[in-house]
Amino acid sequence: MEKLKIELEKKLKDFFINSGFTKAVLGSSGGIDSAVVQTIAVNTLGADNVVALIMPSSFSSRSSVEDAVALSKNLGNSYHIVNISSLYHTYLEVLKNDVYGETHFDITEENLQARIRANLLMAFSNKKQHLLLNTSNKSELSVGYGTLYGDLCGAVSVIGSLYKTQVYELARHLNKNSLIPENIINKEPSAELRHGQKDSDSLPPYSLLDPILHKLIDEGLSPEQVASGGVNIELVNKIAQLIKRSEFKKMQIPPVL
Secondary structure, three states: OHHHHHHHHHHHHHHHHHHOOOOEEEEOOOOHHHHHHHHHHHHHHOHHHEEEEEOOOOOOOHHHHHHHHHHHHHHOOEEEEOOOHHHHHHHHHHHOOOOOOOOOOOHHHHHHHHHHHHHHHHHHHHHHOOEEEEOOOHHHHHHOOOOOOOOOOOOEEOOOOOOHHHHHHHHHHHHHHOOOOHHHHHOOOOOOOOOOOOHHHOOOOHHHHHHHHHHHHHOOOOHHHHHOOOOOHHHHHHHHHHHHHOHHHHOOOOOEO
């Protein structure tokens, strides 16, 4: 983990030097991925050169906002809280017309929130000359668990080469000085785009998903070969299909360190 930390920080520093930028902005959700990216960015660029935008909606838990604030205070970087609820409801009002019609809450409303946040982050990036850091991990990117032009946007993907289980391991390694609130590390992961949402609603537990992804992607095994090791073939086929169906998203993500 120390070798990985050093390598990520070196590559991020090189990316900024080659791009001619010195400052970074990211969306801080109070989750593990953004916390790890924020910590690496502060280690690399210095706290004065990193800004976190905390953008809660009506679906965000109070603890997530508190955790995001605590992280920025611990790391010493600037942060701003920008509530997106009014913007989100403005979008909903616009969508209630003859083109879209009345529909039930679905992935459309979830993605709207992610894209509103991306717009705010890119506006800050343009105004303040800060590069936007993407916070998606390899598990999410592999199966398409992300929103195009939303949380998948950014100038560079800092942890896009790390599976979710590796992100947790790196977080614990980075947390020798207890800068990352323990609640961020211990809470069940959630995108918080609808009430009560958990990653496990859409995906198998990462402890099960990541080894399957590793065998399919990194080792190049077929679903049948993976299943021969004792894993349910239906689950492996489902994950293989998610990988295949998300290719168009992976072709549009930022460069990955």
